[in-house]
Amino acid sequence: MRRLVTLMLACCVAACGGDPDPAQYGPNPDLPKMQRGLLPNMEITRPTGWGSDKPAVPQGYRIEAIATDLKVPRQTLVLPNGDILIAEGKAKPAPMLRPKDLIAGLIKKRGVTSVKGGDRLTILRDANGDGRYEARGIFADKLNAPYGLAYLDGAIYVANQDSIVRFDYRNGQTSASGPPVKIADLPSAVNHHWTKAMTASLDGRYLFVGIGSNSNITERGMVAEQDRAVIWQVDPVTGMHKTYASGLRNPSALATQPFTGTIWAAVNERDELGPNLVPDYITSVQPGAFYGWPYAYWGPNADPRVRPQDPQKVASAVRPDYSIGSHRAPLGLSFSVPAMGGAFADGVFVGEHGSWNRNDVVGYQVVFIPFRGGRPAGQPVPFVDGFRKDGKARGRPVGVTVDPRGALIVADDLSNTVWRITPVRPASP
Numbered sequence: 001m002r003r004l005v006t007l008m009l010a011c012c013v014a015a016c017g018g019d020p021d022p023a024q025y026g027p028n029p030d031l032p033k034m035q036r037g038l039l040p041n042m043e044i045t046r047p048t049g050w051g052s053d054k055p056a057v058p059q060g061y062r063i064e065a066i067a068t069d070l071k072v073p074r075q076t077l078v079l080p081n082g083d084i085l086i087a088e089g090k091a092k093p094a095p096m097l098r099p100k101d102l103i104a105g106l107i108k109k110r111g112v113t114s115v116k117g118g119d120r121l122t123i124l125r126d127a128n129g130d131g132r133y134e135a136r137g138i139f140a141d142k143l144n145a146p147y148g149l150a151y152l153d154g155a156i157y158v159a160n161q162d163s164i165v166r167f168d169y170r171n172g173q174t175s176a177s178g179p180p181v182k183i184a185d186l187p188s189a190v191n192h193h194w195t196k197a198m199t200a201s202l203d204g205r206y207l208f209v210g211i212g213s214n215s216n217i218t219e220r221g222m223v224a225e226q227d228r229a230v231i232w233q234v235d236p237v238t239g240m241h242k243t244y245a246s247g248l249r250n251p252s253a254l255a256t257q258p259f260t261g262t263i264w265a266a267v268n269e270r271d272e273l274g275p276n277l278v279p280d281y282i283t284s285v286q287p288g289a290f291y292g293w294p295y296a297y298w299g300p301n302a303d304p305r306v307r308p309q310d311p312q313k314v315a316s317a318v319r320p321d322y323s324i325g326s327h328r329a330p331l332g333l334s335f336s337v338p339a340m341g342g343a344f345a346d347g348v349f350v351g352e353h354g355s356w357n358r359n360d361v362v363g364y365q366v367v368f369i370p371f372r373g374g375r376p377a378g379q380p381v382p383f384v385d386g387f388r389k390d391g392k393a394r395g396r397p398v399g400v401t402v403d404p405r406g407a408l409i410v411a412d413d414l415s416n417t418v419w420r421i422t423p424v425r426p427a428s429p
Contacts (some may be wrong), residue, residue, distance in 0.1 A: 024279050025379055027028070029323035031298060035274030044111035044356050045364065048392035050415055055395065056386040057421050060342065063384065066126075066133040066409075067418040071118025073411040075399035076418065077149035081171050082301035083125050084133070084409060086418060088118035091145040091161050091194035097219050100278060106413075108356050111393060113414050119143045121158065125172055131420060140167060140176040148198025148254070148286055150207055152236055159196035159209055162188035164234060174300070182225070183207075184239035187227045189396070190214045193268075195331070199254040200236075202261035206283075207234040208244060210251030216271050217305050218294045229293045231265065231285060247291035247317065253333035253399070255348065257284075260374055266330035267320070269297060275358035279323035280330050282350060282369070282376070285386075292317035322376040327351035328363040330413070336368070337339060339406030341423040347371040349383060349408055351397040364388040366397050366410055 015360045023030050057063045067073075070088055077085040119144060125135035140158075148159030158180065167178035186196055186209065193212025200207055213229040214220055231251055233244040244263070255265035263285045269278040270293065278297040290313065292299070294306045299319035302309065324330060332351025336344055347370040354363035366384035369376050387395045395412040402408055410419040 011279070016047075024276065024323050024325045026376070027319075027322055029226045029279045029298070029325075030276070030303060032274065034277060034304075036272065039203050040109050043359050043361055044108060045354065045361055045388050045391065045393040046110055047414055048394055050394045050417075053386070053394065054316070055384045055386055055410075055419060058344075060424050061421055062424055063419055063421045064131060065417050066131070066420045067122070067124055067136060068416065070122065070416040070418065071115055071120070072113060072413050073122075073398070073418055074147050074408045074413060074418060075149050075197075076411055077151060078403045078409065079151060079156075079169075079171075080400055081402070082405065083123055083172075083174075084124040084418070085139060085149060085156065086124070086411065087121060087146040087149055087158065088120050088122060089143065089145040089147070094190050094192040094194075094214070101293075111354075111356060111396070113416060115416055117145060117233035117411065119145065121146065123286075126175065131422065133420075135174075137174050139174065140180065143180070144425075145194060147195045148209065150198050150200040151209070152200045152204050155236070157183070157200070157207055157236060158295070159186065159198040160420050161191060161194040161196060162186055163353065164198070164207065164209065164239070166236070183236060184234055184241060187211055188192075190220065190224055192220075193228075193250045193252075195203075195250075195252055197252055197254045197265075199256045201263075202256055202258075207236050208232065208254055208256075208263050209234055210248070210254050210265060212250035212252065212268075214292060217303065225294075231263070244287055245285045245289050245291065247289075247293045247295075249293040252329075252331045253351070255333045255335055257374065258335055258337075262374075264321040264333060264335075264348070266333040267291070268329055269326070270294070271327070271357050273303075275360065276326050279326050280328050281320040282330065282333060282348065283320035283322065286318060289318045290316050291320065298323075322369065324350060324352070324367070324369075324380060325362060327355040327358050329355065331398045332366070334400045334402045334408075336402055337406070340402065340406065340408065341406070341425075343370070344368050344383065347376075349400045349402065350380070351410065353390070353396050353398060354393070361388065364393065364396060366400055366408070383408070384419070387412070387414075
């Protein structure tokens with residue numbers, strides 16, 4: 001086995017190329033020819049820590065760490081009174097199928113925290129409004145790799161890796177008043193993609209949950225993909241659900257657009273077709289739409305690795321709204337508000353966890369995508385940067401949450417920190 005690992009690593013290094021990124025942003029990204037080989041390009045930035053530094057933000061904004069020494073923070077939720085909930089946890093990796101899975105697992109492990117996931121919700125409170133969040137406690141524990149969070153009508157909903165649960169909530173409450181109530185089971189066998197993103201509908205009637213695929217490209221067979229690579233619409237009272245959209249390989253972040261109520265998703269696309277294929281994306285989610293996985297990508301572009309082929313599925317694949325570039329691993333998505341100020345008042349923030357499967361490392365930042373008329377309208381702008389420096393990773397952004405009073409909350413699951421970014425001068429709503 002050691003000789004096999006050494007040989008495959010050597011092949012991986014030999015395959016690494018330095019091709020520059022094509023123009024991959026926006027609604028019409030360049031889609032280069034496929035590059036297939038024994039292994040995909042692999043490059044992980046090793047952790048180093050922040051020391052006395054902080055991430056970089058644009059002029060006119062400040063950033064502060066409001067919680068440190070967490071246990072793998074993933075997503076956050078701003079409650080009605082301004083308290084912040086943090087979902088902390090991580091699941092065990094899915095069983096390996098091929099020798100290349102072993103290699104990829106070893107490489108990816110180099111770039112993540114060694115801290116054990118907390119399986120809990122931590123709550124932060126800033127009682128005097130100075131932005132320091134001096135009070136901190138455990139709202140609930142003994143969860144199962146919690147990830148997605150939502151608030152609806154006096155209740156907090158949590159998407160564990162295997163279920164949606166509810167905690168009844170009174171405004172200002174700092175700990176759960178009892179055990180969680182299960183609303184619905186979620187697909188959890190194998191759990192190649194275990195993270196379950198979640199958002200609530202604008203009218204409060206439904207929860208939407210993102211459920212990632214059980215493979216990169218159906219290596220476990222289609223039976224393992226039952227109810228995977230989909231977004232569910234869930235009744236929070238009865239737990240009844242239906243598939244709202246399908247063919248999204250890993251919808252790892254969901255957000256509800258203000259005023260319109262449109263559900264948007266950030267999606268991690270497939271691997272092993274080259275460093276610049278396939279683009280990750282954000283998209284408005286059309287009810288009943290099929291977005292291609294596994295048969296096609298970026299509209300009707302067939303993936304030849306899928307057997308048997310399905311030309312009808314390929315032809316029906318909906319083209320996403322906006323490419324953010326390949327292998328950036330978007331894990332956070334949140335709509336801005338006017339109180340964020342200036343050029344960052346209308347659009348979405350996207351947390352890019354960072355690549356592992358390309359030689360030229362990308363991601364490791366939070367970007368802002370401006371909107372106009374409710375649609376993306378421009379190039380991504382770095383908003384929180386500096387997570388990677390001198391070839392080392394100081395942090396990796398995951399969930400991003402806009403506080404409507406004028407702050408961006410960023411969960412960093414490598415340094416186990418939650419950051420808060422605010423305008424230096426509060427903007428007029």
